[in-house]
Amino acid sequence: MEFSRMAEYAEEQKKRGRKADPHTMQRILLAFHPYPFRIILILLAILATTLLSLVNPFVIRLIFDVAFAKRDSTLLFYCVGVLIITPAISGVIGVGQTYFSNAVGQQVMYDFRDKLYAHLHRMSFRFFTSTRIGEIQSRLSNDISSAQNIVIDASTTIVTNVVMVLSTVIAMIFISPLLTLITLGLLPFILWTTHKVGKARRRNQMSIQQSIATLTAFLQETLSVSGILLIKTFGRQKFAQQQFQIENQRLTNLTIHRQMIGRWFFMLVSVIMAATPAIVYLVAGLQIIHGSRGIAGITLGGIVAFTTLQTRLYGPLTQLLGMQVEVQGALALFDRIFQYLDLPVEIQNKPDALDLSDEQVRGEIKFQNVSFTYKQEKSEALEQLFASKKEQPHPPVEAQIVNAAPRQTLHNLSFHIQPGQLAALVGPSGAGKTSITYLVPRIFDTDEGTVTIDGHDVKDLTLESLSNLVGMVTQETYLFHASIRDNLLYARPDAPEEEIIAAAKTAAIHERILELEEGYDTLVGERGYKLSGGEKQRLAIARVLLKDPRILILDEATSSLDSSSERLIQAALEPLMKSRTTLAIAHRLSTILAADLILVVDKGEIVESGTHQTLLQQGGLYKKLYQEQFANELDKKAI
Incomplete structure (x- = not known):
């Protein structure tokens, strides 16, 4: 490896x-x-x-x-x-x-x-x-x-x-x-x-x-x-x-x-x-x-x-x-x-890597016996910082962190997402849901097993074509210290103005942008701190929509939105998700109910899979999570 x-x-x-x-x-x-x-x-x-x-x-x-x-x-x-x-x-x-x-x-x-x-x-x-x-x-x-x-x-x-x-x-x-x-x-x-x-x-x-x-x-x-x-x-x-x-x-x-x-x-x-x-x-x-x-x-x-x-x-x-x-x-x-x-490059193109275009991809995703582990590392700068201190505040804890054996994050995962399906990942915090999404665009590589898109191992594809095929909205929304327009164009620099506006409207952020003094030319500030959390997240969604990828990955994509904004975005995402494969980490009931396939992740393994009704009938972990996390949300909507 x-x-x-x-x-x-x-x-x-x-x-x-x-x-x-x-x-x-x-x-x-x-x-x-x-x-x-x-x-x-x-x-x-x-x-x-x-x-x-x-x-x-x-x-x-x-x-x-x-x-x-x-x-x-x-x-x-x-x-x-x-x-x-x-x-x-x-x-x-x-x-x-x-x-x-x-x-x-x-x-x-x-x-x-x-x-x-x-x-x-x-x-x-x-x-x-x-x-x-x-x-x-x-x-x-x-x-x-x-x-x-x-x-x-x-x-x-x-x-x-x-x-x-x-x-x-x-x-x-x-x-x-x-x-x-x-x-x-x-x-x-x-x-x-x-x-x-x-x-x-x-x-x-x-x-x-x-x-x-x-x-x-x-x-x-x-x-x-x-x-x-x-x-x-x-x-x-x-x-x-x-x-x-x-x-x-x-x-x-x-x-x-x-x-x-x-x-x-x-x-x-x-x-x-x-x-x-x-x-x-x-x-x-x-x-x-x-x-x-x-x-x-x-x-x-x-x-x-x-x-x-x-x-x-x-x-x-x-x-x-x-x-x-x-x-x-x-x-x-x-x-x-x-x-x-001289540091070796961990993830790079193979000499004969395949360059797939959007037109060639249907969006089928398959995990076959995939295992993955986060390696424990300690940076040189951190070592220097501890070395420079006269007293280390918690040396026993630090020693435990350095000497701890890495725990396997994902173990022997296998599942299959058909082209155009919406697959929802559900599970407790730390179960490995985000890690699964990171393996598709090769942000990390598997230790064992294969991840394939349309039957092609992602390791056999060029990194450039893979990044073009996959669009992500991650947990942490990052915006450059630039204008709103420049942040949106980062997804596709040649996008015309009408497509920028269309993406912003789909993400329910266009009207809010027009309310700003300089509109699309407004500087968002360092890490977007001039905008609210929900506004930043809607810009991130607009950015990935402007990219128009064949495979869409949503990691808590609507977690910072109010109910009204979430409903607008969910309604706009529905027709878009029908034309592409979507892998979403589900934190809202609406995502669960709309999913074609629900994958229940626990301790790095897929413990259950199926539709919402099927999993409720099984009475396993999904039903427990549903009752703890989603049933209250359903009750609030009923009220």
């Missing part, structure tokens, strides 16, 4: 303790592969500016050793001209290099964002029920935003500085091998220490991003409309503030620690680099003072040129050392990004 691979992957990551992936750098470099022409231009620009920057030190030596010594003013003018023109040419090339570097870097980050977002949409619903949305948002926004500066800056800075260091060292050797050896004597120690500092920075950056993810998830939950309403109604503002302060302080401490990692080391490196020119002056100066060029083999102009090259060397070298540390931090960010990109 696909989910077992996801669980194995998660367990592998856990055993690894989230260690850095040694292949991360290779994968980052491969991301630049689609842009070879621009990269070649950047490399040529870097090479050109580097070679141009080597001109000035040798021109300076020529000024001191020839122009000054021979009092050649013509040569002096030429040399000064070169000193002025060379930086100008280099600057123009540098502007072009900056443009192409930023263009390539931003495009690479665009590719990462695009791939990650697309991959998240391929993840199963199970992934989103097990991971806090704030954690996902943090990977997609915070991690990539933090990494993009390193990619844009580091990609060119490293190449530029490496070329500059190598060319400078070659030029220094040409002037004086001895002084070059003195200059680079401590470089191996510096590089080794920098590597150690970089590894520490990488571990620290990983902890910082995990802390940011936890904070993002916490903010998303506590500052959303639903979250803030819950906090206010229970008076838990201080508790929320305390939890925020704990993680906020952790992030502050980690950030301070990041700034201080290797700070003493870089101070020592700065002192060494500042002292090295003095040693060069001492060694070369003694040779000149004693009138012997000796093993240093250098002139006064050579000293000036060499120290100029030294200055030109230490800048790039210092940047490389600092960049190496920053790159280690960036690799930690990419480790987190790749962790999500």
Whole structure:
């Protein structure tokens, strides 16, 4: 089963303790592969500016050793001209290099964002029920935003500085091998220490991003409309503030620690680099003072040129050392990004998946020996939140949740719905009714058995055609923070205005929309909070009616409606349900009485099936539920 691979992957990551992936750098470099022409231009620009920057030190030596010594003013003018023109040419090339570097870097980050977002949409619903949305948002926004500066800056800075260091060292050797050896004597120690500092920075950056993810998830939950309403109604503002302060302080401490990692080391490196020119002056100066060029083999102009090259060397070298540390931090960010990109896709199309059109589907639904279990998972962000707390409020309960064996939700289900039938699912809360409806459009996949539409296993159909065939009105009505029209058009973007109005009229919401100040252009607010529960549910029904699916799934579709609105919708749904197969979770008597087939679900099994009168005569669970839940409703209608 696909989910077992996801669980194995998660367990592998856990055993690894989230260690850095040694292949991360290779994968980052491969991301630049689609842009070879621009990269070649950047490399040529870097090479050109580097070679141009080597001109000035040798021109300076020529000024001191020839122009000054021979009092050649013509040569002096030429040399000064070169000193002025060379930086100008280099600057123009540098502007072009900056443009192409930023263009390539931003495009690479665009590719990462695009791939990650697309991959998240391929993840199963199970992934989103097990991971806090704030954690996902943090990977997609915070991690990539933090990494993009390193990619844009580091990609060119490293190449530029490496070329500059190598060319400078070659030029220094040409002037004086001895002084070059003195200059680079401590470089191996510096590089080794920098590597150690970089590894520490990488571990620290990983902890910082995990802390940011936890904070993002916490903010998303506590500052959303639903979250803030819950906090206010229970008076838990201080508790929320305390939890925020704990993680906020952790992030502050980690950030301070990041700034201080290797700070003493870089101070020592700065002192060494500042002292090295003095040693060069001492060694070369003694040779000149004693009138012997000796093993240093250098002139006064050579000293000036060499120290100029030294200055030109230490800048790039210092940047490389600092960049190496920053790159280690960036690799930690990419480790987190790749962790999500590497998550296996649980539900996906088969290579030879069948694409069914609406015209080809009659709407026959069959469950054959279907079993299904919700797997227990715990998100990374939740782990971090508990880890960040000094005291866990209920550790025994938390341990029970993590260690509890998953209970089978559905067990060996078999039933058959004919095309055009209305099948009602009835049963106590938690019996598995919603889980049954989720298996038809492959929101979840079965563990065992098959679910078929017109004889085709839903796993053999493309996800796109399956989503077109099935329309759902779920328990929780979700509306985007957009206009009413945009929310309706989400079902079918090309729907004409008359069909939008027709769907709204069928759902008994058209008149209410016209009463609003901006009509169909009214913004519904965050999660539709500007509308009542019944209004939101009627919009959701209008949206699925506009989609006009062959199979209709209603999960408490009229639970938030008053009796008048419910009667209007039920009357409008009747002719629509005759032309399509409908699977409805029944919470109202009207749905029960209209059903062609009633499936009684209890503890994940179909315990009874039949029509209303047949099931009443059997005197089983259905009759008990009817007497408890529906008989009172019938009495109220009679009154």
